[in-house]
Amino acid sequence: MKEYSSFEEIDRDLKIxxxxxxxxxxxxxxxxxxxxxxxxxxxxIGGIIGSIAQKAFVLKAxxxxxxxxKVITST
Structure with missing residues (x-):
């Protein structure tokens, strides 16, 4: 515990x-x-759209x- 020697010190610490x-x-x-x-x-919504756009860009790159x-198969 801090010991004070004057009221000015107490006031200064209280202000701080x-x-x-x-x-x-x-x-x-x-x-x-x-x-x-x-x-x-x-x-x-902006975050979701941004995430989708980023994933699409990475996939394309x-x-x-x-x-x-892309391989398309028909049955």
């Missing part, structure tokens, strides 16, 4: 703690806001590199 508390609250607020934005329907062709 108050500022740290405000910073922590702001970080939590921003984190909640970011989570809400990332879970919004538009963001989720791999097939061009390795010369793979």
């Amino acid at each position: 703690l108050k500022l740290q508390n405000q910073i922590d609250k702001e970080e939590i607020r921003l984190s909640v806001q970011h989570t809400k934005e990332s879970l919004s329907p538009i963001s989720l 791999v097939s061009k590199i390795f010369g793979l062709k």
Whole structure:
């Protein structure tokens, strides 16, 4: 435990703690806001579409590199 020799030291530490508390609250607020934005329907749909487009691009690139062709069989 810290020992204080003056009220000025106590006041200084209290101000620091108050500022740290405000910073922590702001970080939590921003984190909640970011989570809400990332879970919004538009963001989720955009993420899904982006993921599908990325997989399609990779598949097309791999097939061009390795010369793979789609085989269609009829019965």
